[in-house]
Every structure is written in C-alpha cells, then in structure tokens.
Amino acid sequence: MNAHNHSQLKAVVFDWAGTILDFGSCAPMGAFVKLFEQFGVDITIAEARGPMGMAKWDHIKALGTLPRIAAQWEAKHGHAFSDADVDRLYEVFTPMNAASARDHADFIPGALEAVKAARDRGLKIGSTTGYNRPIMEVVVPIAAAGGYSPDNLVCAGDLAEGRPSPLMMYRCFADLGVWPPHTVVKVDDTGVGLQEGLNAGTWAVGLAVSGNANGLTLAEWQALDEAQQQERRAAATADLKAAGAHCVIDSVADLPQVLEDIERRLQRGERPASAATAA
Numbered sequence: 001m002n003a004h005n006h007s008q009l010k011a012v013v014f015d016w017a018g019t020i021l022d023f024g025s026c027a028p029m030g031a032f033v034k035l036f037e038q039f040g041v042d043i044t045i046a047e048a049r050g051p052m053g054m055a056k057w058d059h060i061k062a063l064g065t066l067p068r069i070a071a072q073w074e075a076k077h078g079h080a081f082s083d084a085d086v087d088r089l090y091e092v093f094t095p096m097n098a099a100s101a102r103d104h105a106d107f108i109p110g111a112l113e114a115v116k117a118a119r120d121r122g123l124k125i126g127s128t129t130g131y132n133r134p135i136m137e138v139v140v141p142i143a144a145a146g147g148y149s150p151d152n153l154v155c156a157g158d159l160a161e162g163r164p165s166p167l168m169m170y171r172c173f174a175d176l177g178v179w180p181p182h183t184v185v186k187v188d189d190t191g192v193g194l195q196e197g198l199n200a201g202t203w204a205v206g207l208a209v210s211g212n213a214n215g216l217t218l219a220e221w222q223a224l225d226e227a228q229q230q231e232r233r234a235a236a237t238a239d240l241k242a243a244g245a246h247c248v249i250d251s252v253a254d255l256p257q258v259l260e261d262i263e264r265r266l267q268r269g270e271r272p273a274s275a276a277t278a279a
Contacts, residue, residue, distance in 0.1 A: 007266045009185065009259060010178040012118045013126035013169065013197065015053070016139065017101070018189035018211025019252060020111045020127075020148060024220070025052060025189060025212040027104035031096040032063065035089055040076040043069055045215075052212040053130050053163055053190025055156030056093060061086045098138045101131070105142040108210045109218070110253025112147050117256040125150040126172040126184075128196065132157045151176055163192040166200035173200075182271045185262060187252060189213060191243030198244045203262050203272045206240030210251035213239050246272060 018025030032048035043063060051062040063069055064081035073081045115125060127150040129136060136155050143149070152175035154168040161167050169186065173179055186197025186204050189211020194204040208214060209221060209229075213236035221229065237248045247258055 006180060006183065007263075007269075008183065009121070009123055009263050009266065010183040011124040011126055011172070011176050012185045012187060012255075012259070013128060013172050013202070014115075014150065014252070015188040015190070015193050015211075016127060016129040016131065016136075016143075017104070018052075019108070019187060019207055020115075021107050021139075021143060022101070022104040023106070023108050023210050023218040023251075024214065024216050025049075026215075026217060027100040028052070028056070028059075028097055029215075031093060031100045032059075035060075035093050035096060036063070036069070038092065039073075039089065041069060041072045049212055049215055051192075053188065053192040055130055055162035056097065056132060056135075057086060057090050057157070058162060059130070060089050060093060064089070094132060094134050097131070098135045101135055101139050102142065105139060105146075107143075107146055107148070108251055108253070110251060114252040114255045115148060115150075118259065121259065123259075124176040124178055126152050126154075126176050128154045128163075128168040128172065128193075130156050130163065130190075130193070163190075164195035164199060166196060169196055169200035169202065182266065185259065187255065189240075191240065194240065194243050194245050198272070201272065203247075204245050205255065205258055206237070206243070206245035206248040207251055208233050208236035208240060208248050213237075244273075 014020050017027055029045050029048050033043055036043045047066060051059045064073060070081050118125060133155045152172060154171045156162045159167040159171060178184055181201030184202040186202045188194050189207040194206055197204040214232050240248045249258060
C-alpha cells in the first residue's frame with residue numbers, strides 16, 4: 001500500500017439509533033423506564049439517557065448503581081443491586097427493546113443520501129451498535145427493506161468488551177479490510193460511541209441534533225423556535241466536543257461536506273488526535 005493511499009479515506013463506520021435511524025434515539029428510553037418500573041423502581045428519562053451508547057448490559061448496571069436508583073432498589077428488594085440483578089433485568093429488557101426498536105425505525109432525514117454519497121466516494125460502510133444481536137435481528141431487516149445495508153455489523157456482546165473500548169472498531173477494520181485507522185471516520189451521537197473510534201485511532205464526528213445528546217423526536221425538534229433549537233444544539237455540541245469529537249454536525253445529512261474536509265486534512269498530513277488529546 002503506497003503513501004498516497006494512506007492519505008485517502010477508506011471507510012465510514014456508523015452507529016445505528018440516533019445516527020442512521022430513530023431520530024432522538026428514543027427506542028431504548030421507554031424500555032429502560034418500563035424495565036425498572038416492572039421491578040418496582042422509578043427512573044427518569046434523563047437518567048435512562050445518561051449511559052446511552054454503552055452495551056445494554058453495562059447500561060443497566062450503570063443505571064442500577066446511580067445512588068438514587070440504588071437506594072430504591074435496596075429498599076424494594078432488600079439487597080444491593082448486583083450483577084445477578086443486572087442479568088435478570090437484561091433478560092427482560094432485550095425483548096422490550098426489540099419491540100420498541102421496531103416502532104422507532106424510521107430513517108433520519110438525509111441518512112440514506114449521506115450513505116450513498118460515502119459509497120460514491122468509494123468508501124466502505126461499517127456499523128457498530130450498543131444493541132445486542134437479538135435486538136438487531138429486528139432492526140436490520142427493517143433497515144434493509146428501506147435501503148440501508150452496511151458492509152458489516154458489530155453488536156454489543158460480540159466481543160469481550162464494548163464501548164468505549166476500541167474492540168468493535170478493530171473488528172470493523174478486519175471485516176472491511178481497511179487500515180490504517182486514520183483512514184476511517186466514526187460517526188456517532190454518543191460520547192462513548194465517539195470514544196470507541198478515538199480509542200481505535202479514527203476520526204470522530206458527533207451528531208448534536210439527531211441523537212441522544214439532544215434526545216428529542218423529529219417532531220419535537222421541529223416544534224422548537226430557532227433560539228430554543230440553538231440552545232439545545234449548543235449544549236449537545238459541547239457534550240460531544242468534551243467527549244473528543246473532531247467535528248460536530250446536526251445529523252448525518254451534513255456528513256458529505258465533513259468527509260471532504262477530513263480528506264483534505266489527511267492529504268495535508270494531518271492525523272486524528274487520540275481520545276486523550278482530543279478531549
């Protein structure tokens with residue numbers, strides 16, 4: 001492989017919910033609230049959103065160890081929240097989230113066009129997700145029927161560790177046959193999803209409006225006035241920048257121009273900063 005090729009982008013790896021489909025990343029939210037409710041514990045949507053992007057087992061554990069939730073759990077169940085409890089909740093959660101994902105599978109406006117633009121540049125299309133395989137068995141056929149079939153899929157639970165570790169990205173490099181990491185762009189709406197890319201040495205592009213950082217449905221977003229939109233956009237952008245994003249845009253609809261810019265930067269000899277230096 002010659003030096004010239006090392007200055008050209010080779011792949012884009014997309015997250016799923018909040019990135020390609022499910023504007024606002026809403027599918028898991030109701031499921032998390034309903035899950036804890038079934039076990040006699042009250043959690044808020046804001047609490048449920050906190051660990052978004054993590055593998056769902058890890059997400060449930062993170063919620064159950066929040067002090068307010070942990071105290072409720074102990075009062076209700078007579079013991080501290082444990083890994084065995086996480087296992088029980090996870091069993092109940094997976095079919096709940098699968099059903100919810102089916103109801104929140106609309107493409108984010110501009111997503112299909114952005115993917116086509118990337119393919120037209122000759123890029124491979126990879127994908128990673130915080131969803132496990134059983135949930136993605138529901139989502140993948142719906143996406144395919146609508147015209148989205150990435151070149152690979154790496155799910156939470158496929159590897160020894162999920163986000164923010166780089167392992168799912170390493171699997172993408174191998175599946176897609178692409179290297180070095182700086183020729184790959186990770187696109188995600190969550191901090192841990194961006195860090196998954198940063199820890200693997202890729203570029204990281206954050207999505208401020210379409211995903212978890214904003215957390216509104218498309219209709220809710222469109223109902224806001226310009227000042228309200230700007231306030232929410234700025235807050236989400238700050239969160240994603242703090243996680244290490246090299247660039248933050250509203251949604252994947254804005255990605256084609258960013259890919260142009262990253263390729264120009266590569267050709268000037270620039271390389272993505274690591275997670276530690278980006279943050």
